[in-house]
Amino acid sequence: MGERTVVANGVRIRVExxxxPADPxxxxxxxxxxxxxxxxxxxxxxxxxGGRFVVRYDQRDTGRSVTYPVGRPGYTGADLVDDAAGVLDAYGIPAAHVMGVSGGGGIAQLLALDHPGRVLSLVLMxxxxxxxxxxxxELPPPSEEFGRFVAGARVDWTDEASVVDHLVAYEQVLTGTARPFDEAAARDLVRRDVxxxxxxxxxxxxxxxADDDGNGDSNGGDGRRRRRGPLSSIAxxxxxxxxxxxxxxPVEHGxxxxDRIPGAGFLPLTGAGHGLHRPDLAVVARAVLAHTGRK
Structure with missing residues (x-):
């Protein structure tokens, strides 16, 4: 229980x-x-x-997990997918419900395709x-405001204050304009993260x-071409x-x-931006518990 470092997929990953552990x-x-x-x-x-054994972890190059020189990651997106399976191995978990947010939702999808026996259900946010x-x-691109922020972003990654200011501003853009932005809470989280x-x-x-689109056009971390079925094969x-x-x-992506995953449910969060934010924690938690409790 609590934070510890495990070896997952051959690298050191921080988990909590x-x-x-007897719960799903x-x-x-x-x-x-x-x-x-x-x-x-x-x-x-x-x-x-609510009766779930919850595991969260730092991906490579974040938090307390293994890091690599800037500009030379030495791993691919396929390795991050295998890392998720490795975290389950470290806990002795044969299969789990999996929830992913943003890029983590992509990893969750690929985990279900690459290691289908390890996934009991998916929540993709x-x-x-x-x-x-x-x-x-064709799906709509990011908003104009998001594009302007990315194009104009200036950050000194060697200066902690510059990094914090940049990430808080980025979080404000991701929150969107439909809801007020809690800058104090965002700044506290970013400071702790840094x-x-x-x-x-x-x-x-x-x-x-490196991209890994699942169609054999790129190499996975093991040097072999990784082929995947379509999302419609997720069962x-x-x-x-x-x-x-x-x-x-934009919401059309969700x-x-x-639509592409057979039988998938869709829960829109009115006015919510990108990511899991405090106003939605309760409703999302209820939805996750209900979904992962399906028989």
């Missing part, structure tokens, strides 16, 4: 668990550049109180399809990862949760994702 396991996968702190602790405890759409459907990290600038490596119960004001992946 909540609840009774729920693995939480956060998005690119974000440590496990972005899974609200109260949210984790609510899920544990603030994310988009992780493999190409065979029908070639202070806790072994090498915070290493998070930049997540933007440099586990799936719930897609998406904010209607998401500036990164509804399209739910």
């Amino acid at each position: 668990s909540f609840g009774d 396991p729920l693995l939480l996968v956060m998005g690119n550049g974000a440590s496990m702190l972005w899974w609200d602790e109260g949210f984790c405890r609510t899920l544990a109180g 603030s994310t988009t399809a992780a493999v190409p759409d065979d029908e070639g459907r 202070a806790r990290a072994r090498d915070f600038p290493a998070v930049q490596n997540h933007d440099l990862l 586990v119960p799936t719930l897609v949760v998406h904010g209607t004001a998401d500036p990164l992946f 509804s399209a994702l739910a």
